[in-house]
Amino acid sequence: MFKIMIVEDDRTIADLIASALTKWQFEAHTVKDFNTVGEQFQALAPDLVLLDINLPVYDGYYWVQQIRATSQVPVIFISSRNTNMDMVMAMNLGADDFVNKPFAIEVLIAKINALLRRTYNYGDTGADTLVHNGLTLDLQTGAASAGDQQINLSKNEYKLLQILMRAHGSTVSRSRLLKDLWQDERFVDDNTLTVNINRLRRKIADAGLPDYIETKVGQGYIVP
Incomplete structure (x- = not known):
């Protein structure tokens, strides 16, 4: 069962995503302490991360850089910040995809499935x-x-x-x-x-x- 880490400070959105992922038989984990996102990532070792840009303490740009320092796990940004500069910056820092808020949950699930297929069926998983x-x-x-x-x-x-x-x-x-x-x-x-x-x-x-x-x-x- 794939583990998905949800780094989203809007509890309503985080719970909605987690509920949908569970229905699709993913193992959903929502972050509640935004001071320790890095430690939680290391402890969980998720198969994919959903990451908002606007977060308490440090923003999503900071956290994707921390993740990329040690891991090539797939990262999808989910954010209401949807300018071209936001998208370019997210991708340049190591994100694999970008989903604008508000979004249809079906579209997010489709993107997650597609990225997991590409990464874990055909790509380099980080281990031989x-x-x-x-x-x-x-x-x-x-x-x-x-x-x-x-x-x-x-x-x-x-x-x-x-x-x-x-x-x-x-x-x-x-x-x-x-x-x-x-x-x-x-x-x-x-x-x-x-x-x-x-x-x-x-x-x-x-x-x-x-x-x-x-x-x-x-x-x-x-x-x-």
């Missing part, structure tokens, strides 16, 4: 591998291994495994997987996901790790 329960996934080559056993993955199998490994310990819904793998799941047969999951399971089991991916009936899948 994911390792969990005896399985190693190489994020540079898309290959997996269990001990000395190599596991050759298709593009979709790699995406599925990466999402499930990142969310290990949490159930990932079929709807979320469909959305992340196929941008418009309305045009994908639901059985396509089942086929890809079963094929991935067999490959991992053949490498000596049976039952690596569990089914949660009526919910989705989990790597425990």
